[in-house]
Amino acid sequence: MENTAINKYISKLFFCIGTASMMLALALALGGCGSSGGTSGTASGSTPGVSIGTVAKSVSSPSGQQITVNNVIFTTAQSSITVNGDPAAAAVVKPGMQATITGSVDGMNGSAVTVEVEGELEGMVEQINSGAGSMVVLGQTVLVNAQTVFEGTSGLSLLSVGQMVEVHGFPDATGVIEATRVEVKMSSRPNYVTGPISNLDTVAKTFTIRTISVDYSGARLPLQTLSNGQTVKVKGAYTNGVLTATSIRAHHVHLDHGHAELEGLVTDYDAAAGTFTLHGQPVQLTSTTSYSHGAASEIANGVKVEVKGDVIDGVFVARKIDVEGDHGLPVHPPITPVTPPTPVTLPGRAAYDANCAGCHILGNYDISGFAPNLSGKGSLVSDKIVVGHKGISLSSQLLTALAAFVNAN
Numbered sequence: 001m002e003n004t005a006i007n008k009y010i011s012k013l014f015f016c017i018g019t020a021s022m023m024l025a026l027a028l029a030l031g032g033c034g035s036s037g038g039t040s041g042t043a044s045g046s047t048p049g050v051s052i053g054t055v056a057k058s059v060s061s062p063s064g065q066q067i068t069v070n071n072v073i074f075t076t077a078q079s080s081i082t083v084n085g086d087p088a089a090a091a092v093v094k095p096g097m098q099a100t101i102t103g104s105v106d107g108m109n110g111s112a113v114t115v116e117v118e119g120e121l122e123g124m125v126e127q128i129n130s131g132a133g134s135m136v137v138l139g140q141t142v143l144v145n146a147q148t149v150f151e152g153t154s155g156l157s158l159l160s161v162g163q164m165v166e167v168h169g170f171p172d173a174t175g176v177i178e179a180t181r182v183e184v185k186m187s188s189r190p191n192y193v194t195g196p197i198s199n200l201d202t203v204a205k206t207f208t209i210r211t212i213s214v215d216y217s218g219a220r221l222p223l224q225t226l227s228n229g230q231t232v233k234v235k236g237a238y239t240n241g242v243l244t245a246t247s248i249r250a251h252h253v254h255l256d257h258g259h260a261e262l263e264g265l266v267t268d269y270d271a272a273a274g275t276f277t278l279h280g281q282p283v284q285l286t287s288t289t290s291y292s293h294g295a296a297s298e299i300a301n302g303v304k305v306e307v308k309g310d311v312i313d314g315v316f317v318a319r320k321i322d323v324e325g326d327h328g329l330p331v332h333p334p335i336t337p338v339t340p341p342t343p344v345t346l347p348g349r350a351a352y353d354a355n356c357a358g359c360h361i362l363g364n365y366d367i368s369g370f371a372p373n374l375s376g377k378g379s380l381v382s383d384k385i386v387v388g389h390k391g392i393s394l395s396s397q398l399l400t401a402l403a404a405f406v407n408a409n
């Protein structure tokens with residue numbers, strides 16, 4: 001969208017280097033890669049590319065962590081990995097997270113060079129509607145479905161208003177997010193939201209992300225100047241519908257490689273032009289674009305798709321589209337911001353503080369003690385206590401909460 005001539009030139013250059021290195025003679029014979037028609041994705045062998053989508057699996061193997069996104073299993077031994085902008089170990093990448101992977105793909109296998117994991121938002125649960133499968137966090141409606149991965153709780157009905165959650169998923173323009181992962185977090189953490197800037201007012205130092213008003217007068221800013229349409233991650237404190245930013249980071253998807261596989265919700269669909277936008281990237285449909293699990297006629301704003309294709313002259317040309325379905329949303333009434341509730345002290349945290357803290361260490365949460373560090377040892381907790389440990393007895397519900405708490409710290 002915001003491709004300047006230079007950006008286009010750079011994209012084209014990367015595309016040429018990326019896909020044509022092994023076929024240089026061919027590309028030259030065709031008079032430069034821009035005119036080669038972009039059939040590189042079907043060439044055999046490894047193709048450089050980018051994949052954006054939900055982490056379906058993350059398993060450790062003798063050759064390192066393997067992460068599956070868009071049906072491609074990526075090895076990560078050589079990767080640089082970030083989670084919400086911070087360097088992270090591959091094992092931290094979990095199912096349901098949204099990841100952008102660059103690297104190379106050969107059929108079902110890939111080798112990741114970079115893995116960037118970015119959550120959609122983190123904030124306190126303001127409302128829960130278990131019947132409708134939704135909750136409100138930072139004034140945004142978060143929808144869960146059978147595929148949503150939960151961590152720290154087993155589902156929506158066991159969450160409480162006031163708990164802190166991090167949500168990964170697919171947002172639409174109205175602030176409704178289809179959650180692929182919901183994880184219970186410590187209540188003391190800052191709130192954040194990821195999304196495109198709109199209504200930027202550089203005098204009042206405010207902008208909007210979907211339906212959230214941001215006040216950035218006291219924030220640490222990125223090097224780039226802020227502009228409408230730019231995707232940013234804003235961290236801060238949320239009260240009464242306003243996120244008072246402490247820091248803002250630009251989050252940019254670089255589609256400069258040849259092959260691309262993107263999963264997301266269709267926006268800006270233009271049937272006449274045969275174009276739509278996915279993760280801010282313009283997608284071009286052609287007469288040879290093929291469709292599975294659905295038809296071309298089902299493409300509409302808000303429909304979830306997985307698009308495979310090639311970046312040609314900065315434009316992502318769709319070769320194959322898997323129509324994963326309308327996200328089935330009822331029309332939502334506008335959300336009135338509510339006063340954030342008082343934070344809930346997680347039951348697992350309370351149980352730890354009262355019964356275990358005196359002896360044990362727990363990650364960074366509790367660094368003093370003589371007994372083993374319980375971080376990540378949730379699976380041992382129940383058995384240990386049930387057979388009798390230091391005369392402690394806890395209900396099975398508290399043991400489950402305790403296990404989740406020690407795993408999260």
Ligand code: HEC
Pocket residue numbers: 351352355356357358359360370371372374377380381384385389390392402
């Ligand atoms: C009075 C001190 C004390 C208290 C209180 C205590 N523990 Fe322990 N715990 C120990 C010691 C010492 C060990 C190591 C020896 C053993 O395994 O019994 C241990 C071991 C464990 C282990 C095994 C760790 C491993 O790496 O194998 C688990 C799990 C555990 N405790 C959980 C708990 C939980 C959960 C609580 C609170 C509900 C708790 N403990 C309370 C002293 C304590």
